[in-house]
Amino acid sequence: MSQPIDIAVVGATGTVGETLVQILEECQFPVGALHLLASMESAGSSVTYKGRNVRVREVDAFDFSQVKLVFFAAGPAVTRSFVARAQAAGCSIIDLSGALPADQAPAVVPEANAAVLVGLKAPVQVHSPSSAAVALAVTLAPLKHLLDLERVHVTACMAISAQGREAVGELARQTAELLNARPLEPRFFDRQVAFNVLAQVGANDAEGHGVLERRLVNELRELLGLPLLKISVTCVQVPVFFGDSYSVSVHSRKAVDLAAVNAALEAAESVELVDGDDYPTPVGDAVGQDVVYVGRVRSGIDEAEQLNLWLTTDNVRKGAALNAVQVAQLLIKDLA
Amino acid sequence: MSQPIDIAVVGATGTVGETLVQILEECQFPVGALHLLASMESAGSSVTYKGRNVRVREVDAFDFSQVKLVFFAAGPAVTRSFVARAQAAGCSIIDLSGALPADQAPAVVPEANAAVLVGLKAPVQVHSPSSAAVALAVTLAPLKHLLDLERVHVTACMAISAQGREAVGELARQTAELLNARPLEPRFFDRQVAFNVLAQVGANDAEGHGVLERRLVNELRELLGLPLLKISVTCVQVPVFFGDSYSVSVHSRKAVDLAAVNAALEAAESVELVDGDDYPTPVGDAVGQDVVYVGRVRSGIDEAEQLNLWLTTDNVRKGAALNAVQVAQLLIKDLA
Ligand SMILES: NC(=O)c1ccc[n+]([C@@H]2O[C@H](COP(=O)([O-])OP(=O)(O)OC[C@H]3O[C@@H](n4cnc5c(N)ncnc54)[C@H](OP(=O)(O)O)[C@@H]3O)[C@@H](O)[C@H]2O)c1
């Protein structure tokens, strides 16, 4: 059993942060002191951990030298504001916001590239990538030796919770307004998201690619160790509270052996294969679970070099909080 | 002005049939007698046409020799049951159910392949393809000469109304049950569809391809006159009442000239290009409109031969009823 480690969670009152605290408890992570941090607004409120209410404090007033490990689970601007203080205090850092440059904080998904952690000495700085990158890396890493990967197409049908607490509230509110024939008043989103699909998640760059789409491309190449992999991504917002879904089409340079693919997925860590005439859904399968569900495994119509898949996973849990905790579990020997 | 034509609509009480009757009125189609047909269940009810209530009658008792043109807008089994009687009576037929073999009833989308109708003599038998094929053909036909089309990837986010009246009612009912914390009782679908995404629409074949997915591949190849085009399709059900959306990724054998693509789409018939930092949505744009909205036009990340698009269109109107009426407009000279 590892030595207990003193930990801070920045953004502990958020969608990801609250789940992260819950997972630390569930997996009996060797937590010493636990410091829950958020903005001034939540300071004074509390979050439950192991049956007791842990008071949330303002990150701005926090002395990072009290802890050895910091999870940054607020937005990227918050990471940017406070990361230097955590670094100066000698903390190891697991960032969930995507704020740190890739060369300073490698993306880690244990099922895909745990090896990058080997030999690192504390303090360590890593990043838990976007939920799309987690889901795709968990699924494609065990297929890498079977396929001669040339190109991956992804359409990501993202859950509302991928945009945080306020977005979740807005879908509920808009839906109720529509069902009760009250006038619709979008606030968090700039338009109706209930019973609709939004073709853009976050900001786009000058070439029309979403910032999130580019991020996924870079993270997935890094996680799979395939810097030249061609990746095409479209991220869209669907009116689902929790659970991202991904329509994935993979091109191999050689014919795909479906039986071998199914066997590899069946054996893969953190993958649950749904086959036969059934398929997984966010609500029915993914939510609250620790794996990536994979279904609709099939080749291309008239294209033996193509593999088509449908993935669904809990974006908040497996896609973020759980992955970060799994990374921490690999790090703790060094950090204790 | 053409001579008025006596018309029958089979499935006139359905999602598509009702819209079809409304469009005949809107576009001042030269209708002579209008016979509205459905099952025994709806016989005796009525549908409004030009301000009067037209009585719905049972198709089984109908004498098809009273009409020159029949729209089959019920399910494929209904087309199969009654098409022989319409043929024997010398009717021209526009089938919307996909029941007729391609070699007996060519798929027609006027914007893409109106030419197949030239020189046909009444009685004519054609088929108005799936709404996905309509949207893709309308968008890709005007780009054909600009791109050396090699492969098309599509993820179709299909509206609930694509499955008809009962499905629409079920999404509303399930949503209300969930918002009111009442137990969920799926009936039309085998699981929760509200706030969820279902990775399968209709039945799958032994290889795991949806019947609808295969149909789209065949129809799109036929409509574009590209029998060898490689097409990869995944159709999923999203909790949207009306308006299909399509994430489309096109591979050309040569670099894509984005300016030329934008100009061609801007000029294309039945296409509305949404550019800049905006994007079209089913609810905000497509519903009730006669065009296919195209947005998020961009090349691949690091792949100049790729073109990515987001389409949304009213599946019931442009995807079915309107396309069928547009086909009829081309046919009427022959039929009068
Ligand atoms: N949601 C997902 O599926 C997902 C998946 C992968 C990665 N991520 C990333 O995880 C991070 C958190 O996302 P979320 O969905 O949990 O967001 P959220 O539900 O909106 O929660 C935001 C959290 O950040 C805190 N915060 C906001 N402003 C702050 C400030 N100035 N100083 C300190 N704390 C501040 C909030 O605290 P208050 O209570 O004080 O406002 C809250 O704890 C984001 O970077 C996001 O991109 C999210």
Ligand SMILES: NC(=O)c1ccc[n+]([C@@H]2O[C@H](COP(=O)([O-])OP(=O)(O)OC[C@H]3O[C@@H](n4cnc5c(N)ncnc54)[C@H](OP(=O)(O)O)[C@@H]3O)[C@@H](O)[C@H]2O)c1
């Ligand atoms: N919805 C779309 O977006 C869409 C798009 C393209 C193509 N289509 C195709 O269009 C057709 C109709 O779809 P829909 O969405 O309009 O379905 P729908 O809303 O369920 O309507 C079904 C229609 O078929 C009639 N019908 C059912 N059983 C019948 C029978 N035994 N004899 C005569 N009529 C019968 C119904 O009449 P009653 O009132 O008597 O039950 C009703 O008018 C289907 O083949 C569908 O695949 C639909």
